[in-house]
Amino acid sequence: MFTNATRLIALALAAGAALALGVFVGGAPLAPGDVAYALLHPHAAGDANAIVWSLRVPRVAIAAVVGIALAVAGFLLQGMLRNPLVDPFLTGVSAGAGAAIAIAVAAGVAAPFVPALGFISGLGTALLVALLARRGSGIDAERLILAGVSLTALFAAIVALVLTRLARNGSDEILAWLAGSLAGRGWNELGWAAPYALAGLALALLTVPSLNALRLGSAIARAIGVDVVRAQWMLLASATLLTAAAVSLSGTIGFVGLIVPHLARRVVGTDGRIALVASAFIGATLVPLADALSRSLFPPIEIPLGVLLAFIGVPTFLYLYLRPAGATRLWGT
Protein backbone atom coordinates (compact mmCIF):
# COMPACT_ATOMS: atom_id res chain seq x y z
CA MET A 1 0.00 0.00 0.00
CA PHE A 2 1.64 3.21 -1.18
CA THR A 3 0.20 6.69 -1.24
CA ASN A 4 0.63 8.83 -4.32
CA ALA A 5 3.01 11.10 -2.41
CA THR A 6 5.27 8.13 -1.73
CA ARG A 7 5.06 7.09 -5.35
CA LEU A 8 6.00 10.57 -6.55
CA ILE A 9 8.96 10.67 -4.16
CA ALA A 10 10.11 7.27 -5.45
CA LEU A 11 9.84 8.49 -9.04
CA ALA A 12 11.78 11.65 -8.21
CA LEU A 13 14.51 9.56 -6.61
CA ALA A 14 14.63 7.32 -9.68
CA ALA A 15 15.05 10.39 -11.88
CA GLY A 16 17.84 11.65 -9.62
CA ALA A 17 19.57 8.27 -9.82
CA ALA A 18 19.29 8.19 -13.61
CA LEU A 19 20.76 11.69 -13.88
CA ALA A 20 23.64 10.75 -11.58
CA LEU A 21 24.31 7.61 -13.58
CA GLY A 22 24.39 9.68 -16.75
CA VAL A 23 27.10 11.89 -15.30
CA PHE A 24 29.19 8.97 -14.05
CA VAL A 25 29.21 6.81 -17.19
CA GLY A 26 30.34 7.69 -20.69
CA GLY A 27 32.70 7.04 -23.53
CA ALA A 28 35.76 8.39 -21.72
CA PRO A 29 36.80 6.16 -18.80
CA LEU A 30 36.73 8.40 -15.73
CA ALA A 31 37.02 7.11 -12.17
CA PRO A 32 33.90 7.83 -10.11
CA GLY A 33 36.09 9.70 -7.64
CA ASP A 34 37.31 12.06 -10.36
CA VAL A 35 33.75 12.68 -11.53
CA ALA A 36 32.63 13.42 -7.99
CA TYR A 37 35.59 15.75 -7.46
CA ALA A 38 34.78 17.59 -10.69
CA LEU A 39 31.14 17.91 -9.73
CA LEU A 40 32.05 19.40 -6.36
CA HIS A 41 34.70 21.71 -7.83
CA PRO A 42 33.21 23.15 -11.02
CA HIS A 43 36.00 25.67 -11.51
CA ALA A 44 38.94 23.33 -11.06
CA ALA A 45 41.16 22.63 -14.05
CA GLY A 46 41.81 19.25 -15.68
CA ASP A 47 40.50 16.82 -18.28
CA ALA A 48 38.01 15.17 -15.96
CA ASN A 49 36.56 18.53 -15.11
CA ALA A 50 36.26 19.51 -18.75
CA ILE A 51 34.59 16.22 -19.67
CA VAL A 52 32.15 16.38 -16.78
CA TRP A 53 31.15 20.03 -17.11
CA SER A 54 31.23 20.62 -20.83
CA LEU A 55 30.12 17.19 -22.05
CA ARG A 56 28.35 15.04 -19.50
CA VAL A 57 26.40 17.49 -17.36
CA PRO A 58 24.87 19.41 -20.27
CA ARG A 59 24.12 16.18 -22.07
CA VAL A 60 22.37 14.69 -19.06
CA ALA A 61 20.47 17.93 -18.56
CA ILE A 62 19.39 17.86 -22.19
CA ALA A 63 18.31 14.23 -21.85
CA ALA A 64 16.20 15.20 -18.85
CA VAL A 65 14.64 18.17 -20.65
CA VAL A 66 13.85 16.02 -23.69
CA GLY A 67 12.39 13.29 -21.51
CA ILE A 68 10.24 15.69 -19.50
CA ALA A 69 9.11 17.61 -22.57
CA LEU A 70 8.07 14.57 -24.60
CA ALA A 71 6.45 12.81 -21.66
CA VAL A 72 4.42 15.85 -20.62
CA ALA A 73 3.46 16.67 -24.23
CA GLY A 74 2.28 13.09 -24.75
CA PHE A 75 0.34 13.19 -21.52
CA LEU A 76 -1.41 16.44 -22.47
CA LEU A 77 -2.37 15.27 -25.95
CA GLN A 78 -3.58 11.86 -24.81
CA GLY A 79 -5.74 13.57 -22.21
CA MET A 80 -7.02 16.28 -24.50
CA LEU A 81 -7.93 13.85 -27.29
CA ARG A 82 -9.00 11.12 -24.83
CA ASN A 83 -7.01 8.71 -26.93
CA PRO A 84 -4.27 6.57 -25.39
CA LEU A 85 -2.62 5.91 -28.77
CA VAL A 86 -1.70 9.53 -29.35
CA ASP A 87 1.93 10.60 -29.14
CA PRO A 88 3.40 14.12 -29.26
CA PHE A 89 4.49 13.75 -32.87
CA LEU A 90 0.85 13.48 -33.92
CA THR A 91 0.64 17.23 -34.36
CA GLY A 92 3.24 17.08 -37.14
CA VAL A 93 5.91 18.82 -35.06
CA SER A 94 8.62 16.22 -35.60
CA ALA A 95 7.78 15.65 -39.25
CA GLY A 96 7.84 19.37 -40.00
CA ALA A 97 11.06 19.79 -38.04
CA GLY A 98 12.61 16.74 -39.73
CA ALA A 99 11.83 18.01 -43.23
CA ALA A 100 13.26 21.45 -42.48
CA ILE A 101 16.36 19.91 -40.93
CA ALA A 102 16.88 17.56 -43.88
CA ILE A 103 16.55 20.43 -46.36
CA ALA A 104 18.80 22.69 -44.27
CA VAL A 105 21.53 20.07 -43.96
CA ALA A 106 21.35 19.20 -47.65
CA ALA A 107 21.52 22.89 -48.54
CA GLY A 108 24.60 23.30 -46.38
CA VAL A 109 23.12 25.60 -43.72
CA ALA A 110 25.62 26.15 -40.88
CA ALA A 111 25.14 23.61 -38.09
CA PRO A 112 24.19 26.07 -35.30
CA PHE A 113 21.16 27.26 -37.27
CA VAL A 114 19.79 23.80 -38.03
CA PRO A 115 17.96 23.17 -34.73
CA ALA A 116 16.36 26.63 -34.88
CA LEU A 117 15.06 25.97 -38.37
CA GLY A 118 13.69 22.63 -37.18
CA PHE A 119 12.02 24.33 -34.23
CA ILE A 120 10.35 26.98 -36.37
CA SER A 121 9.23 24.51 -38.99
CA GLY A 122 7.87 22.20 -36.28
CA LEU A 123 5.83 25.01 -34.76
CA GLY A 124 4.57 26.07 -38.19
CA THR A 125 3.50 22.54 -39.03
CA ALA A 126 1.64 22.14 -35.75
CA LEU A 127 -0.12 25.45 -36.36
CA LEU A 128 -1.17 24.30 -39.81
CA VAL A 129 -2.47 21.02 -38.39
CA ALA A 130 -4.41 22.91 -35.71
CA LEU A 131 -5.95 25.23 -38.29
CA LEU A 132 -6.98 22.25 -40.41
CA ALA A 133 -8.47 20.59 -37.33
CA ARG A 134 -10.60 23.57 -36.39
CA ARG A 135 -14.33 23.13 -36.16
CA GLY A 136 -16.20 26.19 -35.03
CA SER A 137 -13.87 27.86 -32.57
CA GLY A 138 -12.73 24.57 -31.05
CA ILE A 139 -10.57 21.69 -32.17
CA ASP A 140 -12.03 18.44 -33.40
CA ALA A 141 -10.05 15.42 -32.18
CA GLU A 142 -10.71 13.34 -35.26
CA ARG A 143 -9.77 16.15 -37.66
CA LEU A 144 -6.62 16.82 -35.66
CA ILE A 145 -5.53 13.20 -35.96
CA LEU A 146 -6.33 13.06 -39.69
CA ALA A 147 -4.54 16.34 -40.42
CA GLY A 148 -1.53 15.33 -38.31
CA VAL A 149 -1.19 11.93 -39.93
CA SER A 150 -1.55 13.38 -43.44
CA LEU A 151 0.99 16.18 -43.01
CA THR A 152 3.39 13.78 -41.28
CA ALA A 153 3.23 11.53 -44.36
CA LEU A 154 3.85 14.49 -46.63
CA PHE A 155 6.91 15.65 -44.69
CA ALA A 156 8.25 12.10 -44.43
CA ALA A 157 8.08 11.98 -48.23
CA ILE A 158 10.05 15.24 -48.43
CA VAL A 159 12.71 13.78 -46.13
CA ALA A 160 12.87 10.62 -48.25
CA LEU A 161 13.27 12.72 -51.39
CA VAL A 162 16.08 14.74 -49.83
CA LEU A 163 17.85 11.61 -48.61
CA THR A 164 17.60 9.67 -51.85
CA ARG A 165 18.13 12.37 -54.48
CA LEU A 166 19.45 15.58 -53.04
CA ALA A 167 21.76 14.99 -50.09
CA ARG A 168 25.13 14.34 -51.71
CA ASN A 169 26.72 14.88 -48.35
CA GLY A 170 25.12 15.25 -44.96
CA SER A 171 22.86 12.23 -45.21
CA ASP A 172 24.54 10.81 -42.09
CA GLU A 173 23.70 13.94 -40.22
CA ILE A 174 20.09 13.85 -41.42
CA LEU A 175 19.78 10.20 -40.42
CA ALA A 176 21.17 10.99 -36.98
CA TRP A 177 18.38 13.55 -36.52
CA LEU A 178 15.75 11.10 -37.65
CA ALA A 179 17.01 8.32 -35.36
CA GLY A 180 17.26 10.68 -32.40
CA SER A 181 20.55 11.38 -30.73
CA LEU A 182 22.12 13.64 -28.15
CA ALA A 183 25.64 13.27 -29.51
CA GLY A 184 27.46 16.58 -29.61
CA ARG A 185 24.74 18.62 -27.91
CA GLY A 186 25.85 21.03 -25.22
CA TRP A 187 25.09 24.15 -23.21
CA ASN A 188 24.38 26.27 -26.29
CA GLU A 189 21.63 24.02 -27.59
CA LEU A 190 20.20 23.66 -24.11
CA GLY A 191 20.21 27.40 -23.48
CA TRP A 192 18.46 27.94 -26.76
CA ALA A 193 15.66 25.36 -26.35
CA ALA A 194 15.10 25.38 -22.58
CA PRO A 195 13.06 28.64 -22.47
CA TYR A 196 10.53 27.19 -24.92
CA ALA A 197 10.34 23.96 -22.97
CA LEU A 198 9.82 25.95 -19.77
CA ALA A 199 7.11 28.09 -21.37
CA GLY A 200 5.38 24.91 -22.56
CA LEU A 201 5.62 23.41 -19.11
CA ALA A 202 4.22 26.53 -17.45
CA LEU A 203 1.29 26.51 -19.85
CA ALA A 204 0.77 22.82 -19.09
CA LEU A 205 0.66 23.44 -15.36
CA LEU A 206 -1.92 26.21 -15.86
CA THR A 207 -4.16 24.00 -17.96
CA VAL A 208 -4.06 20.85 -15.87
CA PRO A 209 -7.22 21.58 -13.85
CA SER A 210 -9.19 21.95 -17.08
CA LEU A 211 -7.55 18.81 -18.48
CA ASN A 212 -8.62 17.02 -15.33
CA ALA A 213 -12.22 18.09 -15.84
CA LEU A 214 -12.04 17.02 -19.49
CA ARG A 215 -11.62 13.45 -18.23
CA LEU A 216 -15.40 13.54 -17.77
CA GLY A 217 -15.90 14.30 -21.45
CA SER A 218 -16.38 17.70 -23.06
CA ALA A 219 -20.15 17.78 -22.44
CA ILE A 220 -19.83 17.45 -18.66
CA ALA A 221 -16.72 19.65 -18.67
CA ARG A 222 -18.68 22.45 -20.31
CA ALA A 223 -21.57 21.99 -17.92
CA ILE A 224 -19.31 22.42 -14.89
CA GLY A 225 -17.79 25.60 -16.30
CA VAL A 226 -14.69 24.56 -18.23
CA ASP A 227 -13.81 26.77 -21.18
CA VAL A 228 -13.27 23.77 -23.42
CA VAL A 229 -12.09 25.79 -26.40
CA ARG A 230 -9.51 27.76 -24.43
CA ALA A 231 -8.32 24.55 -22.74
CA GLN A 232 -7.89 22.83 -26.11
CA TRP A 233 -5.82 25.65 -27.59
CA MET A 234 -3.69 25.98 -24.48
CA LEU A 235 -3.06 22.25 -24.33
CA LEU A 236 -2.15 22.15 -27.99
CA ALA A 237 0.14 25.17 -27.67
CA SER A 238 1.83 23.69 -24.64
CA ALA A 239 2.33 20.26 -26.22
CA THR A 240 3.66 21.87 -29.39
CA LEU A 241 6.19 24.08 -27.59
CA LEU A 242 7.42 21.14 -25.53
CA THR A 243 7.69 18.82 -28.51
CA ALA A 244 9.38 21.37 -30.75
CA ALA A 245 11.92 22.15 -28.02
CA ALA A 246 12.62 18.42 -27.58
CA VAL A 247 12.90 17.72 -31.29
CA SER A 248 15.25 20.65 -31.84
CA LEU A 249 17.49 19.20 -29.10
CA SER A 250 17.44 15.52 -29.85
CA GLY A 251 15.79 14.86 -33.18
CA THR A 252 13.00 12.35 -33.39
CA ILE A 253 12.85 10.27 -30.24
CA GLY A 254 9.69 8.29 -30.57
CA PHE A 255 7.93 6.24 -28.00
CA VAL A 256 8.75 8.31 -24.89
CA GLY A 257 5.69 10.48 -25.43
CA LEU A 258 3.53 7.41 -25.99
CA ILE A 259 4.67 5.08 -23.23
CA VAL A 260 5.55 7.40 -20.36
CA PRO A 261 2.02 8.75 -19.83
CA HIS A 262 0.78 5.16 -19.72
CA LEU A 263 3.39 4.25 -17.13
CA ALA A 264 2.56 7.35 -15.11
CA ARG A 265 -1.15 6.58 -15.05
CA ARG A 266 -0.33 3.01 -14.08
CA VAL A 267 1.67 4.19 -11.14
CA VAL A 268 -0.38 7.12 -9.77
CA GLY A 269 -3.81 6.90 -11.41
CA THR A 270 -5.49 9.32 -13.80
CA ASP A 271 -5.62 12.52 -11.76
CA GLY A 272 -3.89 14.90 -14.17
CA ARG A 273 -2.33 16.96 -11.43
CA ILE A 274 -0.40 13.96 -10.12
CA ALA A 275 -0.01 12.04 -13.38
CA LEU A 276 1.56 15.05 -15.10
CA VAL A 277 4.24 15.32 -12.43
CA ALA A 278 4.76 11.55 -12.52
CA SER A 279 5.09 11.68 -16.33
CA ALA A 280 7.76 14.37 -16.00
CA PHE A 281 9.74 12.31 -13.47
CA ILE A 282 9.51 9.13 -15.55
CA GLY A 283 10.56 11.03 -18.67
CA ALA A 284 13.50 12.47 -16.72
CA THR A 285 14.45 8.92 -15.74
CA LEU A 286 13.96 7.06 -18.98
CA VAL A 287 15.76 9.31 -21.46
CA PRO A 288 18.92 9.97 -19.38
CA LEU A 289 19.08 6.26 -18.57
CA ALA A 290 18.75 5.25 -22.20
CA ASP A 291 21.29 7.90 -23.20
CA ALA A 292 23.77 6.57 -20.61
CA LEU A 293 23.25 3.08 -22.05
CA SER A 294 23.64 4.32 -25.61
CA ARG A 295 27.02 5.81 -24.71
CA SER A 296 28.35 2.93 -22.63
CA LEU A 297 27.10 -0.30 -24.21
CA PHE A 298 29.52 -0.42 -27.14
CA PRO A 299 32.01 2.43 -26.76
CA PRO A 300 33.05 4.31 -28.74
CA ILE A 301 30.00 3.55 -30.89
CA GLU A 302 26.82 5.25 -29.74
CA ILE A 303 23.58 3.46 -30.44
CA PRO A 304 21.05 6.07 -31.58
CA LEU A 305 18.96 7.03 -28.57
CA GLY A 306 15.64 6.70 -30.38
CA VAL A 307 16.57 3.20 -31.49
CA LEU A 308 17.64 2.14 -28.02
CA LEU A 309 14.49 3.53 -26.41
CA ALA A 310 12.36 1.59 -28.85
CA PHE A 311 14.33 -1.61 -28.21
CA ILE A 312 13.78 -1.28 -24.47
CA GLY A 313 10.41 0.37 -24.49
CA VAL A 314 8.42 -1.69 -26.95
CA PRO A 315 8.83 -5.05 -25.19
CA THR A 316 8.13 -3.39 -21.84
CA PHE A 317 5.03 -1.74 -23.20
CA LEU A 318 3.76 -4.93 -24.83
CA TYR A 319 4.41 -6.90 -21.68
CA LEU A 320 2.51 -4.39 -19.57
CA TYR A 321 -0.48 -4.10 -21.85
CA LEU A 322 -0.87 -7.42 -23.59
CA ARG A 323 -0.34 -9.86 -20.76
CA PRO A 324 -3.58 -11.38 -19.51
CA ALA A 325 -3.66 -9.46 -16.23
CA GLY A 326 -2.76 -6.21 -18.00
CA ALA A 327 -5.21 -4.15 -16.01
CA THR A 328 -3.27 -4.26 -12.74
CA ARG A 329 -1.18 -1.39 -11.51
CA LEU A 330 2.59 -1.57 -11.31
CA TRP A 331 2.95 -0.99 -7.59
CA GLY A 332 -0.02 -2.46 -5.79
CA THR A 333 -2.97 -0.19 -5.29
Place this chain on the structure above:
Amino acid sequence: MGHLTLRGVRLAIGERTLLDAIDLDVRPGELVAIVGPNGVGKTTLLRATAAFVPPAAGQILIDGAELSTRSRSERARAVTLIGGNVEAPHGMSVREVVVTGRFAHRAWWDWMVGDSDLFAADAALERVALGPLRDRPFDTLSSGERQRAWLALALAQDARVMLLDEPTSHLDARYAVEILTLLLDLARDGRAVVTVLHDLNEAAAIADRIAVLGQGTLLAYDKPATALDPAILERAFGIAFDRVSLDGGTRVLARGPRSPRYPTDLPQAPSAGH
Protein backbone atom coordinates in the same frame (compact mmCIF):
# COMPACT_ATOMS: atom_id res chain seq x y z
CA MET B 1 -33.36 29.58 -5.35
CA GLY B 2 -33.49 29.12 -9.06
CA HIS B 3 -35.91 30.75 -11.44
CA LEU B 4 -35.62 29.98 -15.12
CA THR B 5 -37.37 32.08 -17.75
CA LEU B 6 -37.34 31.62 -21.52
CA ARG B 7 -38.89 34.45 -23.52
CA GLY B 8 -39.62 34.12 -27.21
CA VAL B 9 -36.69 31.79 -27.74
CA ARG B 10 -35.92 30.68 -31.26
CA LEU B 11 -33.37 27.95 -31.90
CA ALA B 12 -31.80 27.41 -35.27
CA ILE B 13 -29.20 25.09 -36.69
CA GLY B 14 -27.61 27.06 -39.50
CA GLU B 15 -30.45 28.54 -41.51
CA ARG B 16 -32.99 25.95 -40.35
CA THR B 17 -35.26 26.97 -37.50
CA LEU B 18 -35.70 24.10 -35.09
CA LEU B 19 -37.96 25.65 -32.49
CA ASP B 20 -39.62 29.03 -32.34
CA ALA B 21 -41.61 31.12 -29.88
CA ILE B 22 -40.65 29.12 -26.80
CA ASP B 23 -41.89 30.74 -23.60
CA LEU B 24 -41.20 28.84 -20.42
CA ASP B 25 -41.21 29.89 -16.83
CA VAL B 26 -39.84 27.41 -14.28
CA ARG B 27 -40.25 28.59 -10.73
CA PRO B 28 -37.98 27.73 -7.82
CA GLY B 29 -38.93 24.33 -6.43
CA GLU B 30 -40.67 23.29 -9.59
CA LEU B 31 -39.98 20.18 -11.68
CA VAL B 32 -40.78 20.51 -15.36
CA ALA B 33 -40.69 17.69 -17.89
CA ILE B 34 -40.09 18.33 -21.58
CA VAL B 35 -41.61 15.79 -23.94
CA GLY B 36 -41.85 15.61 -27.69
CA PRO B 37 -40.92 13.47 -30.68
CA ASN B 38 -37.34 12.54 -31.53
CA GLY B 39 -35.52 15.27 -33.38
CA VAL B 40 -37.89 18.05 -32.33
CA GLY B 41 -35.10 19.91 -30.53
CA LYS B 42 -35.46 18.92 -26.86
CA THR B 43 -31.73 18.43 -26.39
CA THR B 44 -30.93 21.61 -28.28
CA LEU B 45 -33.33 23.50 -26.04
CA LEU B 46 -31.49 22.21 -22.97
CA ARG B 47 -28.13 23.09 -24.51
CA ALA B 48 -29.27 26.62 -25.25
CA THR B 49 -30.65 26.95 -21.73
CA ALA B 50 -27.26 25.90 -20.36
CA ALA B 51 -25.66 28.57 -22.63
CA PHE B 52 -23.78 25.95 -24.65
CA VAL B 53 -25.27 27.42 -27.82
CA PRO B 54 -26.77 30.89 -28.19
CA PRO B 55 -30.44 31.13 -29.12
CA ALA B 56 -31.16 32.64 -32.54
CA ALA B 57 -33.61 34.98 -30.85
CA GLY B 58 -35.20 35.59 -27.49
CA GLN B 59 -33.94 35.72 -23.93
CA ILE B 60 -32.90 33.08 -21.41
CA LEU B 61 -32.89 34.38 -17.86
CA ILE B 62 -31.90 32.83 -14.57
CA ASP B 63 -33.10 34.69 -11.51
CA GLY B 64 -33.85 37.61 -13.76
CA ALA B 65 -30.38 37.95 -15.28
CA GLU B 66 -29.54 37.04 -18.83
CA LEU B 67 -27.10 34.14 -18.95
CA SER B 68 -25.07 35.40 -21.87
CA THR B 69 -23.96 38.42 -19.82
CA ARG B 70 -22.43 36.24 -17.09
CA SER B 71 -18.93 34.87 -16.83
CA ARG B 72 -18.41 31.20 -17.52
CA SER B 73 -18.00 30.25 -13.88
CA GLU B 74 -20.98 32.37 -12.82
CA ARG B 75 -23.02 30.51 -15.41
CA ALA B 76 -21.79 27.16 -14.09
CA ARG B 77 -22.89 28.16 -10.61
CA ALA B 78 -26.32 29.10 -11.99
CA VAL B 79 -27.13 26.24 -14.33
CA THR B 80 -25.87 22.76 -15.16
CA LEU B 81 -26.75 20.19 -17.79
CA ILE B 82 -26.34 16.47 -17.32
CA GLY B 83 -26.64 14.89 -20.73
CA GLY B 84 -27.95 11.47 -21.63
CA ASN B 85 -25.56 8.60 -22.39
CA VAL B 86 -22.57 10.18 -20.71
CA GLU B 87 -19.55 7.94 -21.14
CA ALA B 88 -18.18 6.63 -17.84
CA PRO B 89 -14.72 8.03 -17.14
CA HIS B 90 -12.03 5.42 -16.59
CA GLY B 91 -9.70 5.20 -13.65
CA MET B 92 -11.60 7.66 -11.46
CA SER B 93 -13.31 6.98 -8.18
CA VAL B 94 -16.90 8.09 -7.67
CA ARG B 95 -15.71 10.80 -5.30
CA GLU B 96 -13.10 12.07 -7.78
CA VAL B 97 -15.82 12.40 -10.42
CA VAL B 98 -18.18 14.23 -8.09
CA VAL B 99 -15.58 16.61 -6.70
CA THR B 100 -14.74 17.64 -10.28
CA GLY B 101 -18.17 19.30 -10.25
CA ARG B 102 -16.59 21.97 -8.02
CA PHE B 103 -14.58 23.34 -10.96
CA ALA B 104 -16.49 26.62 -11.14
CA HIS B 105 -15.93 27.29 -7.45
CA ARG B 106 -12.19 27.70 -7.97
CA ALA B 107 -10.06 29.74 -10.35
CA TRP B 108 -9.64 27.77 -13.57
CA TRP B 109 -5.90 27.38 -13.09
CA ASP B 110 -6.18 26.45 -9.41
CA TRP B 111 -4.84 22.96 -8.69
CA MET B 112 -6.09 22.61 -5.16
CA VAL B 113 -9.22 20.73 -4.22
CA GLY B 114 -10.04 22.33 -0.91
CA ASP B 115 -11.80 20.94 2.13
CA SER B 116 -14.97 22.80 1.17
CA ASP B 117 -14.93 21.04 -2.20
CA LEU B 118 -14.54 17.61 -0.60
CA PHE B 119 -17.23 18.48 1.92
CA ALA B 120 -19.64 19.49 -0.85
CA ALA B 121 -18.85 16.33 -2.81
CA ASP B 122 -19.38 14.07 0.18
CA ALA B 123 -22.63 15.82 1.11
CA ALA B 124 -23.83 15.39 -2.47
CA LEU B 125 -22.93 11.71 -2.42
CA GLU B 126 -24.82 11.23 0.84
CA ARG B 127 -27.80 13.01 -0.66
CA VAL B 128 -28.02 10.55 -3.56
CA ALA B 129 -27.29 7.62 -1.21
CA LEU B 130 -23.92 6.83 -2.74
CA GLY B 131 -21.89 7.65 0.37
CA PRO B 132 -20.78 4.05 0.93
CA LEU B 133 -19.66 3.70 -2.71
CA ARG B 134 -17.63 6.89 -2.90
CA ASP B 135 -14.24 5.18 -3.20
CA ARG B 136 -15.38 2.68 -5.82
CA PRO B 137 -14.09 3.06 -9.39
CA PHE B 138 -16.79 4.95 -11.27
CA ASP B 139 -16.94 2.44 -14.11
CA THR B 140 -17.91 -0.37 -11.73
CA LEU B 141 -21.21 1.35 -10.86
CA SER B 142 -24.52 0.10 -12.24
CA SER B 143 -26.46 2.33 -14.65
CA GLY B 144 -28.74 3.53 -11.88
CA GLU B 145 -25.82 4.30 -9.59
CA ARG B 146 -24.00 6.17 -12.37
CA GLN B 147 -27.03 8.34 -12.96
CA ARG B 148 -27.16 9.11 -9.24
CA ALA B 149 -23.45 9.93 -9.31
CA TRP B 150 -23.98 12.42 -12.15
CA LEU B 151 -26.74 14.01 -10.07
CA ALA B 152 -24.30 14.19 -7.18
CA LEU B 153 -21.85 15.99 -9.46
CA ALA B 154 -24.56 18.50 -10.34
CA LEU B 155 -25.34 18.89 -6.63
CA ALA B 156 -21.68 19.46 -5.80
CA GLN B 157 -21.63 22.06 -8.55
CA ASP B 158 -24.44 23.73 -6.62
CA ALA B 159 -26.27 25.14 -9.63
CA ARG B 160 -29.67 26.68 -9.00
CA VAL B 161 -31.10 25.37 -12.26
CA MET B 162 -30.61 21.72 -13.14
CA LEU B 163 -31.19 20.45 -16.65
CA LEU B 164 -31.29 16.75 -17.39
CA ASP B 165 -31.49 14.97 -20.71
CA GLU B 166 -33.35 11.67 -20.42
CA PRO B 167 -31.95 10.67 -17.05
CA THR B 168 -33.99 7.46 -17.02
CA SER B 169 -33.36 6.24 -20.56
CA HIS B 170 -31.34 3.14 -19.67
CA LEU B 171 -32.93 2.35 -16.35
CA ASP B 172 -35.41 -0.30 -15.37
CA ALA B 173 -38.68 0.72 -13.74
CA ARG B 174 -37.34 0.64 -10.20
CA TYR B 175 -34.22 2.71 -10.85
CA ALA B 176 -36.20 5.09 -13.03
CA VAL B 177 -38.63 5.76 -10.17
CA GLU B 178 -35.70 6.17 -7.81
CA ILE B 179 -34.07 8.81 -10.04
CA LEU B 180 -37.34 10.63 -10.66
CA THR B 181 -38.10 10.74 -6.94
CA LEU B 182 -34.66 12.13 -6.32
CA LEU B 183 -35.20 14.80 -8.98
CA LEU B 184 -38.46 15.86 -7.36
CA ASP B 185 -36.67 15.98 -4.04
CA LEU B 186 -33.93 18.20 -5.45
CA ALA B 187 -36.50 20.53 -6.95
CA ARG B 188 -38.26 20.88 -3.63
CA ASP B 189 -35.06 22.31 -2.12
CA GLY B 190 -35.73 25.40 -4.23
CA ARG B 191 -33.97 24.51 -7.46
CA ALA B 192 -35.63 24.72 -10.82
CA VAL B 193 -35.34 21.26 -12.37
CA VAL B 194 -36.04 20.68 -16.06
CA THR B 195 -35.78 17.20 -17.47
CA VAL B 196 -36.34 15.80 -20.92
CA LEU B 197 -38.23 12.52 -20.63
CA HIS B 198 -39.10 9.97 -23.24
CA ASP B 199 -41.83 8.27 -21.30
CA LEU B 200 -44.98 10.41 -21.14
CA ASN B 201 -46.22 8.56 -18.10
CA GLU B 202 -43.00 9.10 -16.21
CA ALA B 203 -43.54 12.78 -16.95
CA ALA B 204 -47.14 12.53 -15.75
CA ALA B 205 -46.01 10.77 -12.57
CA ILE B 206 -43.55 13.38 -11.34
CA ALA B 207 -43.71 16.67 -13.18
CA ASP B 208 -45.39 19.76 -11.79
CA ARG B 209 -45.78 20.94 -15.36
CA ILE B 210 -45.13 19.38 -18.73
CA ALA B 211 -43.87 21.19 -21.82
CA VAL B 212 -44.97 19.45 -25.01
CA LEU B 213 -42.79 20.27 -28.00
CA GLY B 214 -43.92 19.52 -31.54
CA GLN B 215 -44.24 21.05 -34.98
CA GLY B 216 -41.39 23.41 -34.26
CA THR B 217 -42.87 25.07 -31.22
CA LEU B 218 -44.22 24.71 -27.71
CA LEU B 219 -47.66 23.09 -28.09
CA ALA B 220 -48.58 23.05 -24.42
CA TYR B 221 -47.10 24.01 -21.09
CA ASP B 222 -49.34 23.06 -18.23
CA LYS B 223 -50.15 20.60 -15.46
CA PRO B 224 -49.94 16.97 -16.63
CA ALA B 225 -53.71 16.52 -16.77
CA THR B 226 -54.03 19.43 -19.16
CA ALA B 227 -50.81 19.18 -21.14
CA LEU B 228 -51.17 15.49 -21.92
CA ASP B 229 -54.30 16.11 -23.95
CA PRO B 230 -54.69 13.48 -26.69
CA ALA B 231 -55.30 16.16 -29.32
CA ILE B 232 -52.07 17.96 -28.36
CA LEU B 233 -50.10 14.72 -28.27
CA GLU B 234 -51.47 13.77 -31.70
CA ARG B 235 -50.21 17.07 -33.06
CA ALA B 236 -46.83 16.51 -31.44
CA PHE B 237 -46.22 12.85 -32.26
CA GLY B 238 -48.50 12.27 -35.24
CA ILE B 239 -50.19 9.22 -33.75
CA ALA B 240 -53.36 8.75 -31.74
CA PHE B 241 -53.39 8.62 -27.94
CA ASP B 242 -55.94 7.61 -25.34
CA ARG B 243 -56.03 9.34 -21.99
CA VAL B 244 -57.04 7.43 -18.91
CA SER B 245 -57.67 8.65 -15.43
CA LEU B 246 -56.16 6.63 -12.63
CA ASP B 247 -57.17 7.59 -9.10
CA GLY B 248 -57.19 11.23 -10.09
CA GLY B 249 -53.88 11.04 -12.02
CA THR B 250 -53.54 11.17 -15.75
CA ARG B 251 -51.96 8.46 -17.91
CA VAL B 252 -51.75 8.31 -21.68
CA LEU B 253 -51.49 5.35 -24.02
CA ALA B 254 -50.30 5.50 -27.59
CA ARG B 255 -52.56 3.53 -29.89
CA GLY B 256 -50.92 0.58 -31.55
CA PRO B 257 -52.14 -2.19 -33.86
CA ARG B 258 -53.61 -4.17 -30.99
CA SER B 259 -55.25 -1.23 -29.20
CA PRO B 260 -59.07 -1.44 -29.02
CA ARG B 261 -59.52 1.77 -30.98
CA TYR B 262 -56.94 1.07 -33.70
CA PRO B 263 -56.89 1.92 -36.60
CA THR B 264 -57.41 5.56 -35.98
CA ASP B 265 -59.14 8.01 -38.21
CA LEU B 266 -55.97 10.10 -38.30
CA PRO B 267 -54.21 10.65 -41.59
CA GLN B 268 -51.05 8.61 -42.06
CA ALA B 269 -48.64 9.53 -39.26
CA PRO B 270 -45.69 11.61 -40.40
CA SER B 271 -42.33 10.02 -39.76
CA ALA B 272 -41.01 11.16 -36.42
CA GLY B 273 -37.37 10.50 -37.06
CA HIS B 274 -35.18 7.59 -35.94
